Amino acid sequence: xxSTKPYLMxxxxxxxEDNGFTAQVLVDAEADGVEVPKAHVVDGQxxxxxxxxxxxxxxxxNECISFSARFSGIEQDIFLPIASILAIFARExxxxxxxxxxxxxxxxxxxxxxxxxRIPSEPTKLKTKTKPKRDKSHLKIIK
Numbered sequence: 001x002x003s004t005k006p007y008l009m010x011x012x013x014x015x016x017e018d019n020g021f022t023a024q025v026l027v028d029a030e031a032d033g034v035e036v037p038k039a040h041v042v043d044g045q046x047x048x049x050x051x052x053x054x055x056x057x058x059x060x061x062n063e064c065i066s067f068s069a070r071f072s073g074i075e076q077d078i079f080l081p082i083a084s085i086l087a088i089f090a091r092e093x094x095x096x097x098x099x100x101x102x103x104x105x106x107x108x109x110x111x112x113x114x115x116x117x118r119i120p121s122e123p124t125k126l127k128t129k130t131k132p133k134r135d136k137s138h139l140k141i142i143k
Contacts, residue, residue: 005082005099006062012088012096013050013060021090022051025065026098031084033064037071045086048078 009025016023025048027034029041036046050057050067055078059066065080089096 002062003082005085006060008097009065009082009085009088010060016090016096017052019090021092022049022054024049024051024089024091025080025085026087026089027080028084028086031081033079033081034084035077035079037076040071048080049091050088 013023015021027036027046027048028044029036029038029046030044036048040046048069049055050065055067055069057065057067062082064082065078065085067078068075069078070076085099087096087098089098
């Protein structure tokens with residue numbers, strides 16, 4: 001039987017596009033057949049923006065996602081086997097599907113989707129370094 005994973009991925013992709021969100025995928029960059037810029041891989045994973053405004057989508061079928069994207073100004077071809085994709089979600093609200101690999105080798109027969117962690121209603125404020133306030137503007141009025 002065919003896996004539901006690629007069908008669910010296409011559905012979430014279409015939902016993000018219809019709602020004006022930015023579709024992103026979380027990828028196991030160390031899986032077999034994955035072609036991504038290694039300089040952008042962190043802890044064996046990479047998050048890629050696959051929205052239509054960011055990439056030239058070549059293929060999104062039951063076997064893979066393939067597209068062209070720019071990294072540091074250089075266009076590169078990206079190839080992602082379906083088994084390497086760990087999640088697809090909207091950047092703006094993290095809504096989507098996070099796949100749980102059943103047998104651990106990236107070739108699960110039908111990975112079960114799991115819900116993302118709940119997002120708190122109040123965003124957590126991060127401590128930021130504040131610059132000292134200036135007394136006077138450095139700009140001059142020219143007449």
